[in-house]
Amino acid sequence: MESQVTNFPVSAPLGLWGMGLAFFQWMALVSLEGISTDRIFIGIKLMKKYLLVFFIILLSGCADPLPEDRLDYVGEWRSNEMGLLILADGSVSYKRLKGGATTSLSGPLKRFEGDDFVVGVLFMTTTFDVTEPPHEIGGAWKMTVDGVRLTRVSE
Structure with missing residues (x-):
């Protein structure tokens, strides 16, 4: 049988x-x-x-909350080609349209390296190049990540 x-x-x-x-x-x-x-x-x-x-x-689920001196990074950041969501608990969600292809990533924020930040798990990480950290201009928050100027969406 x-x-x-x-x-x-x-x-x-x-x-x-x-x-x-x-x-x-x-x-x-x-x-x-x-x-x-x-x-x-x-x-x-x-x-x-x-x-x-x-x-x-x-x-x-191993994300650490953002340090107090990096809370300016928290929020939903947008441009025509990119969206970036950074939560205070250290979660990051990213989506970008470039050359007809869409790239997306979600994961924990592991650490900051200067103004740049690293997202990922174990050895699978991505470093976001921040050439202009979050700053306020005329009441609107701006940041440049990977060469793209982003604006924080109002809450």
């Missing part, structure tokens, strides 16, 4: 509970007698995907 093993549910909840559930499902898959090596390989591949997603979600 051949055992029937179902794949992991795609909609399994993420987080520790979901990862634990996926791990026990994988262990059940491996412990079945007469299981083919193809099925074990599929289980291992799925487990790797779950672990990768889990660690990205876990690490993306």
Whole structure:
């Protein structure tokens, strides 16, 4: 009699509970007698995907709040080609249209290097080149990031 093993549910909840559930499902898959090596390989591949997603979600929540002297960076910044959202909790969301292609990024703000800031997780980081830090001109806040002049949207 051949055992029937179902794949992991795609909609399994993420987080520790979901990862634990996926791990026990994988262990059940491996412990079945007469299981083919193809099925074990599929289980291992799925487990790797779950672990990768889990660690990205876990690490993306590792943003530190912005220091008091950098709170001028907080806000929604826009131009015709770029949007940048920096929250006081250290979360950053970025979207840019350049040459017909869209680039977007969301992640924790890791650190400041002078006026520049670094966003990302582990070794996957991006440095935003700030040539003009946030400053007020005639009641409007301006900042130049990666060569693009941005204006902070009123709250």
